Amino acid sequence: MEGFFGVYSIFYILIYLALGIISFVEIRKYYAASKFLNKDIVIKSNNTAGVSIIAPAFNEGKTIVSNVKSLLSQEYPKFEVVIVNDGSSDDTLEKLIAEFELVKVDFFYQERIKAAVVRGHYKSTNPIYNKLLVVDKVNVKSKADAVNVGVNSAKHSLFVCTDVDCILRKDALAMLVKPFIESETKVLASGAAIRISNSCEFKEGMLYKSHYPKNFFARFQELEYIRSFLYGRMAWSRLNGLLLVSGALGMFDKNTVIEVGGYREDSLGEDMELVTRMREHMHEKKEKFKIIYIPESLCWTEGPSDKTIFLRQRVRWARGLAQNLWMHRKMLFRPKYGTTGMMALPYFVLCEFLVPILELVGIVFVLLDLFFFGLNTQFLLIVTSSVYLFYTFVTLISIYLDQLTYKQYSSIKDIFTLLLMVFFEPFLYHPITTYASLKGYYFFLMKKEKKWGEMTRTGFNESIAR
Structure with missing residues (x-):
């Protein structure tokens, strides 16, 4: 031995x-x-690949507003933030609606990945937050399901999976997308x-x-x-x-x-x-x-x-x-x-x-x-x-x-x-x-x-x- x-x-x-x-x-x-491909070129380009940031949120009422604002501050020309409210039992959705002036919208939701029931999609009436999409879904106690709903709702060909309480560097998208381009x-x-x-x-x-x-x-x-x-x-x-x-x-x-x-x-x-x-x-x-x-x-x-x-x-x-x-x-x-x-x-x-x-x-x-x-x-x-x-x-x-x-x-x-x-x-x-x-x-x-x-x-x- x-x-x-x-x-x-x-x-x-x-x-x-x-x-x-x-x-x-x-x-x-x-x-x-x-x-070889400086990130500043990526940040300033209008022809770069679009990216959807997908972040599930469950009972994040205390910090959800500041966290979403942080995600929206990315230095990247073509992105959206998809917040998936995973059936929160606190005031997460209510705070999002109030702070970002959200209204429920008609949304073409295609379930390409099987997931839990989606109760609605929300967009802001304020053009400042036009990159924000909030999805409200039934909770099934699985982050995987929440991300799948986000993928089904995302409009871009690339997506970033993260947690809503993570803090991203401002150039995170520009750095992560470079390998896809190069x-x-x-x-x-x-x-x-x-x-x-x-x-x-x-x-x-x-x-x-x-x-x-x-x-x-x-x-x-x-x-x-x-x-x-x-x-x-x-x-x-x-x-x-x-x-x-x-x-x-x-x-x-x-x-x-x-x-x-x-x-x-x-x-x-x-x-x-x-x-x-x-x-x-x-x-x-x-x-x-x-x-x-x-x-x-x-x-x-x-x-x-x-x-x-x-x-x-x-x-x-x-x-x-x-x-x-x-x-x-x-x-x-x-x-x-x-x-x-x-x-x-x-x-x-x-x-x-x-x-x-x-x-x-x-x-x-x-x-x-x-x-x-x-x-x-x-x-x-x-x-x-x-x-x-x-x-x-x-x-x-x-x-x-x-x-x-x-x-x-x-x-x-x-x-x-x-x-x-x-x-x-x-x-x-x-x-x-x-x-x-x-x-x-x-x-x-x-x-x-x-x-x-x-x-x-x-x-x-x-x-x-x-």
């Missing part, structure tokens, strides 16, 4: 070293070519870095000053985001093996999404499942495609700030991962499915899904050795130290790349705290995420009732700059 864990540890380290090198090369390539190969989707908004300051719906989060869970989530978005997804973008475009911010080709049937309501990881299904669809059609990730921080979202909500989120993510891998298992190790079947899915099985299980098995075997066979402390120390040092090395490199490209934190104190958390993460935070993953796998295996759960947020009010 010691030999197996030793071999697996070496395999794991080599995989991440390769991803790190590829990410670094791809980031350099991205910034070297960033002037690539000769069909682009199915594009994504960008998501950042944690906890402790940040916002002014008029835009980021005013970035701070490293003060909350325990938010601090470590920021580390995770930096590592996964910069270190991992840039590499998979280069290999054309991206399986996930974040549900908080992703741009999609609408026709392809409609062809595959939209988001699945029964999926607990609907964003990953959609991308995987789109890839499968294109492989079946034997058509070339790309899913592209760009190394830009374009979206800020609030992370769970207490243990209950955090665990609920991570358990759902783990169940979603297990569910998605099971749903699409037929593609595993099949050359017919190209990079998806031969690289991306195997990676998620071996280096994502199995890791929490192997950690648990490893702990069990260490305890058995300790009590019955005599513990090989030298081997344990070597393996544990190697994994710890490599884990911190990967995170430190990610932070270096992040500061090199974004300069997200200007405060020395913020940077120092961020670096300090790197060394505590494996001991304080990683065990919690491992526990959540194992719990999620157990729920999936036992076919526990699928509950999304309400992700209560504190909102941006407390961090708005005055």
Whole structure:
């Protein structure tokens, strides 16, 4: 057993070293070519592709007005904002109607993706808000259904899926649309870095000053985001093996999404499942495609700030991962499915899904050795130290790349705290995420009732700059 864990540890380290090198090369390539099509040209062009921003809203009455105004402030010549009121039981719809002078209109609604009943479409009588469309629908406790209604209502060929409480950079649409314009190969989707908004300051719906989060869970989530978005997804973008475009911010080709049937309501990881299904669809059609990730921080979202909500989120993510891998298992190790079947899915099985299980098995075997066979402390120390040092090395490199490209934190104190958390993460935070993953796998295996759960947020009010 010691030999197996030793071999697996070496395999794991080599995989991440390769991803790190590829990410670094791809980031350099991205910034070297960033002037090929300057975003200002896209922003000022009247012939650019139209984009629909789709944002579901459920009981967002406290912040809905400021959030919608933030989405409407995009610097892009041809876009609309589609707010899907997902059967809110509070005053979300009433506030939208009052603030934006909305009236119910006759709307040609074509249900190209099966979805819940739509009660009406609303447009503003004020020309200032002519880019806003509000859709009121029956709630079926599924974000996927709300987005599908938004896709059915959207008028443009590209759409961005986001959360209504996310804060987007003003040029987010211009940056996300560039891959669709530049690539000769069909682009199915594009994504960008998501950042944690906890402790940040916002002014008029835009980021005013970035701070490293003060909350325990938010601090470590920021580390995770930096590592996964910069270190991992840039590499998979280069290999054309991206399986996930974040549900908080992703741009999609609408026709392809409609062809595959939209988001699945029964999926607990609907964003990953959609991308995987789109890839499968294109492989079946034997058509070339790309899913592209760009190394830009374009979206800020609030992370769970207490243990209950955090665990609920991570358990759902783990169940979603297990569910998605099971749903699409037929593609595993099949050359017919190209990079998806031969690289991306195997990676998620071996280096994502199995890791929490192997950690648990490893702990069990260490305890058995300790009590019955005599513990090989030298081997344990070597393996544990190697994994710890490599884990911190990967995170430190990610932070270096992040500061090199974004300069997200200007405060020395913020940077120092961020670096300090790197060394505590494996001991304080990683065990919690491992526990959540194992719990999620157990729920999936036992076919526990699928509950999304309400992700209560504190909102941006407390961090708005005055």
